[in-house]
Amino acid sequence: MNRAERRILALLRQLAERDFVVLSDVGGSPRRLAVLAYVAEQHGFRYAEAHGVGRALQIHLVRTEHADTRPPDSASVPGLRPGTLRPLPEAAPAVRLLRDRIELDALAEDLSVRARLVIMTACALFAGLFLLVSSWRAALAGFAALEAMFVGFLYLEVVRRRRLARRVHAAV
Structure with a gap:
């Protein structure tokens, strides 16, 4: 088995x-x-x-x-x-709808504490590293770039959640 x-x-x-x-x-x-x-x-x-x-x-x-x-x-x-x-193939649409509902429910929760901790720690370490290596202006620019990248990832997560919600609501 x-x-x-x-x-x-x-x-x-x-x-x-x-x-x-x-x-x-x-x-x-x-x-x-x-x-x-x-x-x-x-x-x-x-x-x-x-x-x-x-x-x-x-x-x-x-x-x-x-x-x-x-x-x-x-x-x-x-x-x-x-x-x-x-x-x-005849059961695939039902399974796909269930998968979308499960993903939507799982994504509806807040960003986990671990993910937020990783984002904050990475930004702080990056800014500290730039302060040690170069000036405060470079550290500020690097911090802003890293923060923009994380905001972009979070935005992609919101777009994915909206797309899943549209598919689930269209099927129901």
Whole structure:
């Protein structure tokens, strides 16, 4: 039994035992979690929310009123290639929509403390290095350039979030 089949079987056991399931992926892959959420939807659950916990990404699934509580007998799931976490072409749009919703929910959270700490530390170190090597004018110019670069990255994140929100709202 490969890793994908083990993940699906573990998910199916949880679905049979609980009304509320939390799935997490240490690498923070929305694609893997979207496929697992698709599997859960096939068994009467619906996606509720997603959020980051450290380096992991977690999604919450809730049982619907018409869910089947019997445990499935195998790890084969309609809409997925056997033995993998890859959707077939007919299930790909549903998985893509779930992935977009998971990414949008995960991006809706504030910029993590770690990311802000990295930005502030890099700017301070860069300014201090320029002060040691050259004049205060060069340090100020270097600091401004680095700050503009970080603001650009943050703007790209906002643009990505807006694009995801448009796709999710258009699909719903």
